[in-house]
Amino acid sequence: MVIFGVLLVVAAGVGFYFMRRTRDQLHAMIGAETLPVDELERLRQISDELGARGGFRKQCEVVGAAYPRPEGLLVSEFSKTECVWHRHVVKRRFEERRYDSNGRPNRTRKTETVAEHTSWAGYALRDDRGVLIGVDPNGTAPDKPEQVVSRFEPYQRQQGPTVFGFQLPNIFDDSSTIGYEYEEWVIRPGQRLYVLGEVHDRIGPLVIGKPEQDGHFVISTRTEDQLRKSARTQHRLLAVGIPLAALAGIALIVLGAIG
Template sequence: MWIAGALLVVAAVAGFFYMRHTKSELHAMIGTETLSIPELERLRGISDELGAKGSFRKVAEVVGAAHPRPEGLLTSELSKTECVWYRYQIERQYETVEYRDGKRHRSKRTEQVANHTSWEGYALIDEQRRTIGVDPNGTKPDGVEQTVNRFEPYRGNDGSPVLFGFTLPQFVLGNNSTTIGYQYREWVIRPGRRLYILGEVHDRIGPLVIGKPENGGHFLLSTRTEQELRDDRVKRHKLLAVGVIAATLIGIVLVVADVLT
């Protein structure tokens, strides 16, 4: 019983730190000003006049529509969707057989085969066709469109390493008869999708770019509005607070009860 109690206490500690992170994100959104691209260009101009060309830094919120980089649109790996950003994940589902206490036990498990996020930058464009670069920096955007969520059974008898149009490494397939199949998931941001970004605007490469703060801080990228994100963080913080208190109390009770008995 004390093990369950200890696990609940550990979960409560993890929940407490996640709650603090959620509150910090909320405060960052409340305390950061939303600036237009012309306003950011004006501030960058002042920085240049003061002799700090290439050293402009400003934490800000920017809103606009996703726009492709000069080289053009990307094509997602699984669905072949034209986009400015994509991510895919492939998981292998398999069955294992274990012998315990003289009995045969079957269990289903999952392992990750591939997980890739596009690294190429793109841009935000406003109503006047002015743009600011976006450095995604491997961040997983919030609320993006899912283009693929499909399970493909594995047919080992055909010996084909291609499943759902995607070539898997040979060592993954092998001759493992316990493989059940593969779960494919993919997410994209299409051009024109409205985005909210909180990050650090800089001019290190010349044009203005918003990305992850160089010296730490929050980098939020979402298809939802700022108000929707704020409401989500408030709700999450309340639920976490209740969960942390409950897990702590129940965990302590279980540990104490076990000690006393």
């Protein structure tokens, strides 16, 4: 009872962290301007005229369609989809055998990540006026990308050697593995994107990416209105659930200590 109570209190603390993060991101979206790229170019030109060439910084939102970098499109690992960004994850499902105090075996199914990769290559965004701005994903996974692969492949057990016509078991085979789960996500060229971040000209052309200091960085296939609605819903649910979990956890800890 005490352990379960402690877990509830810890869960409430983790939930509080995510509630504050969700609130801060919502406030960042509300406070940021959605600017066309040519307006950002005008502001950068003013910055240059004031002697701050290469030092332009502006936190804002940019909306447009994904556009490939000058080097061309990327190709995803599993589905071979042409894209501007991709990510894949491989998970192993397996059985873990343990013995209880009476020596009886217990099998528990578990999952572990054995491989994952997120593309870091930059790409561009073409806004509604047809002007391009660079996007530096910096390894950040976008919100709600398109999933192009989701499959499970059972583990194929290898046969052992044949001796005098008899098939022997493979003693080196990993009998605990059940199979492998493959997932892959992409952003195709032309995908509508919402980006909240910091626009800079450190490398010359304007690029939007993760703020150098404080600030939020969001790349999403959803609109700003959809993101705001989702954030408000999540914040309300956490605001209700966190106090309940904390109170229940404290109650269980007290009852466990008394008992």
